[in-house]
Amino acid sequence: xxxxxxxxxxxxxxxxxxxxxxxxxxxxxxxxxxxxxxxxxxxxxxxxxxxxxxxxxxxxxxxxxxxxxxxxxxxxxxxxxxxxxxxxxxxxxxxxxxxxxxxxxxxxxxxxxxxxxxxxxxxxxxxxxxxxxxxxxx
Numbered sequence: 001x002x003x004x005x006x007x008x009x010x011x012x013x014x015x016x017x018x019x020x021x022x023x024x025x026x027x028x029x030x031x032x033x034x035x036x037x038x039x040x041x042x043x044x045x046x047x048x049x050x051x052x053x054x055x056x057x058x059x060x061x062x063x064x065x066x067x068x069x070x071x072x073x074x075x076x077x078x079x080x081x082x083x084x085x086x087x088x089x090x091x092x093x094x095x096x097x098x099x100x101x102x103x104x105x106x107x108x109x110x111x112x113x114x115x116x117x118x119x120x121x122x123x124x125x126x127x128x129x130x131x132x133x134x135x136x137x138x
Contacts, residue, residue: 006035006036009031009035009036011030011031011035013028013030013044016028016029016030018046019134021045021053023051023052023053024047024048024049024050024051024100025045025046025047025048025051025052025053026045026046027043027044027045027046028043028044028045028046029041029043029132030042030043030044031043032116032132033116033132034132037116038116039114039115039116040112040113040114040115040116041112041113041115041116041118041131041132042110042111042112042113043110043111044067044108044109044110044111045098045108045109045111046106046107046108047069047071047098047099047100047106047107047108047109048100048106049100049102049103049104049105049106050099050100050102050103050104051099051100051107052097052098052099052100053097053098053099054097054122054123054124055074055095055096055097055122055123055124056095056096056097056120056121056122056123057092057093057094057095057096057120057121057123058090058092058093058113058118058119058120058121058131059092059093059115059117059118059119059121060092060113060114060115060117060118061089061090061091061092061113061114062088062089062090062111062112062113062114062118063087063088063089063090063111063112064087064088064090064098064109064110064111064112065085065086065087065088065109065110065111066082066083066084066085066086066087066107066108066109067084067085067108067109067110068084068106068107068108069084069100069101069102069105069106069107069108070082070083070100070101070102070105070107071098071099071100071101071107071109072098072099072100072101073088073096073097073098074095074096074097074098074099075088075090075094075096076094076095076096077095081101095123113131116132117130118130118131118132119131120134
């Protein structure tokens with residue numbers, strides 16, 4: 001799908017194989033370097049009941065919108081309850097995570113990073129990985 005001069009793309013999440021994130025979370029990468037993006041990446045992460053992503057930081061800004069279900073977003077130690085269409089903005093290097101507020105119902109978020117070079121650093125381990133490598137979307 002890479003083109004020397006990309007002009008745009010139509011992405012259909014139902015046609016993209018999700019990447020297992022572990023702990024009941026799966027990600028569908030959408031806009032990535034792979035399709036020609038040079039300034040942002042985004043995707044959808046689905047959480048099974050009770051699933052969460054560990055506390056982490058990024059080297060760039062991030063925005064997350066709840067698409068389905070209810071989330072608890074912890075931003076710099078403060079919990080926020082979010083429902084469909086409610087959206088966060090998170091500055092670079094701010095510790096945060098998202099978890100499904102329900103033990104039984106699914107939850108989905110749409111995320112956008114302000115850089116194709118976005119990284120995730122897990123707070124507990126210090127492990128840093130490139131987001132696009134994490135989602136096998138190079």
